[in-house]
Amino acid sequence: MSRPLLEMHGIVKEFPGVRALDNVDLDVRPGEVHCLLGQNGAGKSTLIKVLAGAHTPDEGRIVWQGEDVSFAHPIDALGHGLATIYQELDLVDGLSVADNIFLGHEHSRGGFVSRGETNKAAAALLARLGHPEIKPGRELGSLTPAGKQITSMARALSYNAQLIVMDEPSAVLDGDEVGNLFRVIKEITSEGVAVVYISHRLEEIREIGDRVTVLKDGRTVAQGLAVADVTTREVVSLMTGRDIEFVFPDRPTTAVETGAPLLRVEGLSRKGEFADVSFDVHPGEILGLTGLVGAGRSEILETVYGARTPDEGTVTLDGQRMRPGSVTAAVKAGMGLCPEERKAQALVLGDTVIRNVSLATLGRYANAGLIGAEAEREDVEKLTRDLDVRPADGRRVVRTLSGGNQQKAVLARWLLRECKVLLLDEPTRGVDVGARSELYQLVRDLADSGVAVVMVSSEVPEVLGLADRVLVVRDGRVVHESPATELTEADVLDLVMEGHAA
Numbered sequence: 001m002s003r004p005l006l007e008m009h010g011i012v013k014e015f016p017g018v019r020a021l022d023n024v025d026l027d028v029r030p031g032e033v034h035c036l037l038g039q040n041g042a043g044k045s046t047l048i049k050v051l052a053g054a055h056t057p058d059e060g061r062i063v064w065q066g067e068d069v070s071f072a073h074p075i076d077a078l079g080h081g082l083a084t085i086y087q088e089l090d091l092v093d094g095l096s097v098a099d100n101i102f103l104g105h106e107h108s109r110g111g112f113v114s115r116g117e118t119n120k121a122a123a124a125l126l127a128r129l130g131h132p133e134i135k136p137g138r139e140l141g142s143l144t145p146a147g148k149q150i151t152s153m154a155r156a157l158s159y160n161a162q163l164i165v166m167d168e169p170s171a172v173l174d175g176d177e178v179g180n181l182f183r184v185i186k187e188i189t190s191e192g193v194a195v196v197y198i199s200h201r202l203e204e205i206r207e208i209g210d211r212v213t214v215l216k217d218g219r220t221v222a223q224g225l226a227v228a229d230v231t232t233r234e235v236v237s238l239m240t241g242r243d244i245e246f247v248f249p250d251r252p253t254t255a256v257e258t259g260a261p262l263l264r265v266e267g268l269s270r271k272g273e274f275a276d277v278s279f280d281v282h283p284g285e286i287l288g289l290t291g292l293v294g295a296g297r298s299e300i301l302e303t304v305y306g307a308r309t310p311d312e313g314t315v316t317l318d319g320q321r322m323r324p325g326s327v328t329a330a331v332k333a334g335m336g337l338c339p340e341e342r343k344a345q346a347l348v349l350g351d352t353v354i355r356n357v358s359l360a361t362l363g364r365y366a367n368a369g370l371i372g373a374e375a376e377r378e379d380v381e382k383l384t385r386d387l388d389v390r391p392a393d394g395r396r397v398v399r400t401l402s403g404g405n406q407q408k409a410v411l412a413r414w415l416l417r418e419c420k421v422l423l424l425d426e427p428t429r430g431v432d433v434g435a436r437s438e439l440y441q442l443v444r445d446l447a448d449s450g451v452a453v454v455m456v457s458s459e460v461p462e463v464l465g466l467a468d469r470v471l472v473v474r475d476g477r478v479v480h481e482s483p484a485t486e487l488t489e490a491d492v493l494d495l496v497m498e499g500h501a502a
């Protein structure tokens with residue numbers, strides 16, 4: 001057994017009113033993939049921010065390559081060979097790939113004299129990561145999320161990183177891109193670089209992880225267990241403190257596809273995005289839309305919602321033709337969209353959880369004075385309890401919640417609103433395993449109460465498990481439609497990949 005590369009002992013970090021880390025221990029060995037797991041709000045991000053020098057711990061020791069260290073600033077940590085890749089990558093879209101890789105090095109362009117040298121060094125790093133097709137001179141903003149992630153990793157390697165921390169790297173990737181990411185991780189770990197890997201997708205841990213550390217409520221409940229020695233069920237019960245069955249809610253026993261559809265989309269097209277998209281959704285039905293990132297799924301949802309104007313085609317809700325490109329009309333008619341970019345598009349970060357959740361429903365409470373305020377609080381708190389939003393205090397400012405809990409707050413908003421048609425874009429991204437099952441049940445309950453649900457998700461098992469019917473979108477076109485029970489995961493992957501094979 002090799003000497004630990006990193007040891008964190010008894011780390012404590014408090015924020016006003018919250019002990020985010022309460023005596024946390026972590027040890028990482030060279031060349032291993034160490035998975036850091038825990039429910040939303042368990043303290044994962046806080047721990048890696050302490051490690052990266054972005055937060056100063058209140059107590060505890062960090063031992064790096066056998067020596068006590070303290071990092072006053074992220075650049076300090078990076079200088080020691082400890083790099084962190086956050087979900088919201090700290091890259092600059094307007095700069096070239098090479099400039100991004102060497103951003104922040106002591107001299108601009110990594111100390112290289114000419115652009116040619118900078119580009120050559122960048123190309124060597126990209127090739128080392130198995131991605132020579134990413135050209136150093138290309139503008140970063142034109143890359144896919146996967147390409148940006150590779151650039152971030154090249155940047156870490158340019159600092160000679162011995163440990164790379166990755167915060168939910170797969171959340172923005174498709175299945176095939178996740179495969180690529182894993183290849184890159186295996187490549188760098190075989191060279192002795194260690195990776196700390198955070199994910200809510202537990203099946204990934206089996207595939208890529210060597211050991212796991214589990215946090216619960218700011219405490220280490222399991223430290224450095226070998227992945228081969230624990231079952232997923234055991235990991236889940238360590239994370240949540242309970243046994244969770246991985247079953248999706250039952251589908252209705254009687255067919256819902258009879259009668260008039262609640263939502264009818266006909267021949268919807270937007271140049272360069274998608275073409276000739278048609279589908280019906282009946283009351284009580286969950287329609288799943290799946291396909292690769294960039295296939296046009298989110299664009300279709302946003303156009304149905306009126307946030308984008310179609311070039312052709314119509315959207316009809318409950319027999320009423322929607323005005324193209326009008327969100328106001330859509331909302332008034334009873335449509336709700338829970339967007340993919342929740343933080344940017346949906347949250348008022350400086351406001352409380354209660355206000356953020358009831359934002360779309362204010363009319364219901366506004367005219368009832370004090371009674372209204374009380375009802376508002378009760379309704380919101382019931383939902384946030386169902387979704388296990390933590391801390392369970394509706395008066396907290398949303399900015400101070402963990403990423404996953406912020407997502408739950410936006411979801412709760414649309415669940416509260418009682419829409420006729422609910423459009424959900426990647427509803428479980430960043431949401432922990434415990435809350436996922438609650439969320440699936442809530443969505444099914446909504447459907448059972450007569451709502452028509454359209455859900456976009458990159459996670460194929462989720463679409464197959466929750467939806468009644470599935471549309472597969474490829475390059476902006478619907479290439480397949482069938483009941484979810486008639487498809488396997490392999491069928492869907494074949495359909496989305498056709499024509500995309502490497």
Ligand SMILES: Nc1ncnc2c1ncn2[C@@H]1O[C@H](COP(=O)(O)OP(=O)(O)OP(=O)(O)O)[C@@H](O)[C@H]1O
Pocket residue numbers: 015016018019020038039040041042043044045046047390391399400401402403404405430432
């Ligand atoms: N700046 C802050 N001010 C106040 N509280 C905070 C702050 N940052 C984090 N917290 C709290 O610390 C706790 C741990 O949050 P953290 O972001 O580390 O969780 P996480 O495990 O990364 O969750 P997720 O899976 O949702 O990303 C939460 O209760 C959160 O509300």
